[in-house]
Structure formats: structure tokens, C-alpha cells
Amino acid sequence: MENKMHYFYVLECADGSYYAGYTNNIEKRIQTHNEGKGAKYTRARRPVVLRYYEQYETKTEAMQAEYRFKQLKRPEKERIVQIGGYGIEESKEL
Template identity: 40%
Template sequence: MDCSPPNGRPWFLYVIACRGGSLYTGISTDVARRFAVHQAGKGARYTKSHPPEKLLLTVEFPNRSHALQAEYAFKQLSAAEKRAFCMRHENVSD
């Protein structure tokens, strides 16, 4: 089953630096919109209590399935490994 959006847009894994030094990881077809939702306190429960400070990384995937697999794999990394990955892949959004 193809999990691509009907309009064929890619999916993205994104990593946000949150207040207190923690990281939040998610997936979306529109990272800028999703980041704005997180900043407004209307996103995930985690970002309501750990406000987002900066979008650190976005990585493009051809469909939702691949993005979900990458999200799962990324969340299995230690905090140090996640930060190192973000530093190595600096297609960083400001």
C-alpha cells in the first residue's frame, strides 16, 4: 500500500531543539506549518511542556512509510547520537 499523499508531496523527518536542551522528533508533509503549530503550543503534548526553540534538521523521504521508519530509527538513538547526526547533516532550517 502506498502511503504517499494524494498530491505526491514528500514527507519529512524533523528535529526540534526544545527549552531545557531536549530534542523532539516528528514527521510531516509541511514542516514549517507543523513547527508553527508546535510553537503555538497546539502541537504534540511534549512540546506543550517543552517549548520549541529551533528547528534543527529536516530530512526528506518519498512517502509516509519511509518517514515513519526513519522516525522510529532516529528515536532509538541516544541523545548524543541524535545531536551528532544533526550536526553531520546540516540541511538546517533557521
């Protein structure tokens, strides 16, 4: 069985907004976004830069992380991107 990793990632768009997503190939996905072939949201906001990612063993875990991130307000998202994560204690609460 193939041991493929799954990623939750956060991009910063050219307009300063964040885009969160899921992929199983992070390098290819960022390239796709920057080619204008990715999500509709990022097409008009190129170029995008990877600001944060987390690696998971299952697609479900990665997509749950994406969902949790999208539920946060902008200041909380900025904090996660700046410090590089939720922190051990906080991740249990989210």
C-alpha cells in the first residue's frame, strides 16, 4: 500500500488574503494555484505564497484541520500562520 501524506495548507494571496486548502501533493498544488488553474478564489489573487502547512496520515484529518482553520476569525488565522501552529494545548480545544 502506498504511504501518501495529506496536507492542510494556507496560502497568502497577492491581496493579503488567506486561502486554506487540502492536497496530497503540496508542491504541485501551489504551482497549480500560481498557474491560474487552481481554486477560483486564487485565480484573481495571484501570485500565492505558502505560509503554513500541516502534514497528516489521512485525508480526513487534513480536511478536518482545514475546516477548523476556516472557522477562525482573521486575527486567529494570522496568529497560527505567524507562530507556525496552534500549540499543543490549543490544538486539543479546536
